[in-house]
Amino acid sequence: MQTLLGEEYPDFAASYDHPRYAGIRINTLKISPEAFAKLTPFELKPVPWCETGYYIEEGRKPGKHPYYHAGLYYIQEPSAMAPAEALDVQPGDRVLDLCAAPGGKSTQIAARLQGQGVLVTNDVSELRTKALAKNMELYGVKNAIVLNESPERILQAFPGYFNKILIDAPCSGEGMFRKDEDMARQWEKHSVEVCSVMQRDILKSAAGMLAPGGTIVYSTCTFAPEEDEAQIAEFLTRHPDFEVVPLPAEWGLAKGRPDWLHPPYMNEEQDVYTDEAAAQTGDTGRLWPHRIKGEGHFVAVLRHTGQPVQAQNADQIQAQDQDLIQEDSWLPVKPVEPAKLSNPAKPVQSGKSKTGKTDKGKGRGKRQESGAAGVMLNQEELLAAWRQFAGQNLSDKAGTAGYPVFFGTNLYLSPLDPYRLNGLKTVRPGWYVGSAKNGRFVPGQPLAAALRPEESLRSVRLSLEDGEAVRYLKGETLQVSEDRLNCLNDSQPKGYVLVGIGDYSLGWAKWQDGMLKNEYPAGWRWT
Numbered sequence: 001m002q003t004l005l006g007e008e009y010p011d012f013a014a015s016y017d018h019p020r021y022a023g024i025r026i027n028t029l030k031i032s033p034e035a036f037a038k039l040t041p042f043e044l045k046p047v048p049w050c051e052t053g054y055y056i057e058e059g060r061k062p063g064k065h066p067y068y069h070a071g072l073y074y075i076q077e078p079s080a081m082a083p084a085e086a087l088d089v090q091p092g093d094r095v096l097d098l099c100a101a102p103g104g105k106s107t108q109i110a111a112r113l114q115g116q117g118v119l120v121t122n123d124v125s126e127l128r129t130k131a132l133a134k135n136m137e138l139y140g141v142k143n144a145i146v147l148n149e150s151p152e153r154i155l156q157a158f159p160g161y162f163n164k165i166l167i168d169a170p171c172s173g174e175g176m177f178r179k180d181e182d183m184a185r186q187w188e189k190h191s192v193e194v195c196s197v198m199q200r201d202i203l204k205s206a207a208g209m210l211a212p213g214g215t216i217v218y219s220t221c222t223f224a225p226e227e228d229e230a231q232i233a234e235f236l237t238r239h240p241d242f243e244v245v246p247l248p249a250e251w252g253l254a255k256g257r258p259d260w261l262h263p264p265y266m267n268e269e270q271d272v273y274t275d276e277a278a279a280q281t282g283d284t285g286r287l288w289p290h291r292i293k294g295e296g297h298f299v300a301v302l303r304h305t306g307q308p309v310q311a312q313n314a315d316q317i318q319a320q321d322q323d324l325i326q327e328d329s330w331l332p333v334k335p336v337e338p339a340k341l342s343n344p345a346k347p348v349q350s351g352k353s354k355t356g357k358t359d360k361g362k363g364r365g366k367r368q369e370s371g372a373a374g375v376m377l378n379q380e381e382l383l384a385a386w387r388q389f390a391g392q393n394l395s396d397k398a399g400t401a402g403y404p405v406f407f408g409t410n411l412y413l414s415p416l417d418p419y420r421l422n423g424l425k426t427v428r429p430g431w432y433v434g435s436a437k438n439g440r441f442v443p444g445q446p447l448a449a450a451l452r453p454e455e456s457l458r459s460v461r462l463s464l465e466d467g468e469a470v471r472y473l474k475g476e477t478l479q480v481s482e483d484r485l486n487c488l489n490d491s492q493p494k495g496y497v498l499v500g501i502g503d504y505s506l507g508w509a510k511w512q513d514g515m516l517k518n519e520y521p522a523g524w525r526w527t
């Protein structure tokens with residue numbers, strides 16, 4: 001770092017004696033920054049490069065507040081907010097987040113999409129995709145697909161498909177040493193070399209998945225030029241149909257350093273990029289811990305110079321997907337295991353479909369006897385049971401469009417026709433709305449997390465002050481009188497109730513005779 005930074009080095013080194021900066025980003029799928037400012041328990045100071053990002057006081061434990069459990073904000077290191085902002089996602093975009101776990105930037109992208117378009121979010125680590133999937137659910141994201149795949153395999157399924165791609169690349173992590181001292185201990189010289197190879201491969205796959213005119217944002221949290229400017233210079237040399245787009249000047253970021261693409265700053269002279277490509281890296285951005293309030297990051301915006309693809313709304317995307325389906329290429333995402341019905345359900349009557357039409361009697365008479373295992377529920381019946389549930393528990397305002405996808409007894413609504421996911425390791429094919437259990441449709445926690453009170457026929461607002469909300473989050477049964485329930489369209493108070501703090505949903509409960517039976521899942525509870 002001394003060689004790289006020269007005169008600036010003492011300031012850089014001194015920055016490691018300062019405490020790190022803590023930040024939160026408001027989840028605009030749930031609440032606007034203006035509304036959050038009225039109820040915030042923290043002192044908020046804006047992050048210059050992210051309209052929804054704020055510095056908060058260090059040591060406040062933002063993960064221990066009920067608003068965190070309501071998905072109102074994501075705890076994010078402020079400089080890590082820059083890459084997804086640089087991608088400039090708009091509602092209707094088709095976005096891929098290739099190295100996404102645990103989901104900081106994916107939740108940011110999903111908030112920018114506002115439920116329109118598609119987010120495919122992926123990580124190669126199976127373990128880390130679990131945290132990614134949970135975060136998508138907690139933050140109320142309806143239009144995301146979570147994959148656990150290699151970029152090369154995703155390329156086979158989505159050539160030229162996305163108009164925005166984020167690569168928050170695996171890197172040697174030099175910018176995280178203040179935040180996490182273990183990363184400094186684990187650093188080895190060969191980390192840079194190993195990561196450089198991975199980054200090159202990921203960038204190559206990403207280029208193949210980008211639609212003409214689209215944008216790739218490449219970011220790392222390291223200072224090593226081999227992983228930053230050198231990757232971009234090499235990419236531009238191999239892909240002359242891309243250019244670097246400068247970051248907004250008002251963000252106050254430092255410029256990239258083309259002068260570091262030679263010894264003594266880099267190990268050896270590289271002959272894999274042209275001078276013109278190297279010069280363009282001056283328009284990339286660097287976040288330095290001694291220059292901005294945040295840790296270290298590198299950000300490059302790479303635009304394909306072809307004719308731009310228009311942002312599309314969900315209907316157009318679905319229509320285009322329909323056009324692409326070949327009759328003979330259709331396969332379900334995974335063979336469907338019929339749900340077991342130990343307690344046979346009443347025949348499914350009628351319910352609202354996503355088009356608002358009723359499907360009277362659909363699925364009736366299709367169940368098969370299966371010996372001691374009881375009665376099997378087929379896909380059609382599970383779908384009908386969901387529609388019946390929606391008809392009896394959700395209001396007309398509830399937005400529940402999507403392709404139904406069946407994984408075992410679970411039902412998801414997907415923003416994509418599932419034929420695209422054939423053969424891919426899919427952690428979540430869409431929004432998990434519920435499953436069949438003991439002959440009934442049981443609504444899922446992610447359904448509740450993405451609904452607003454006016455979308456549920458029954459809702460209740462718990463108070464923060466007397467600890468009621470925390471008791472719900474701990475899994476307790478609560479006493480709630482009937483007059484506190486908000487029942488729409490003359491619905492009866494008995495049944496599923498969407499529980500929230502104020503206007504912000506937490507999960508499901510079942511109300512009967514003044515008792516609110518807690519349905520908040522064990523794995524989500526406040527401990």
Ligand SMILES: C[S@@+](CC[C@H](N)C(=O)[O-])C[C@H]1O[C@@H](n2cnc3c(N)ncnc32)[C@H](O)[C@@H]1O
Nearest residue numbers: 099100101102103104105123124125168169170
């Ligand atoms: C910097 S972290 C991502 C942080 C994430 N974007 C966020 O904002 O929460 C890099 C991620 O890349 C993943 N990764 C490593 N190699 C990968 C590969 N070849 N393809 C996809 N993901 C990869 C790692 O498992 C790790 O989760």
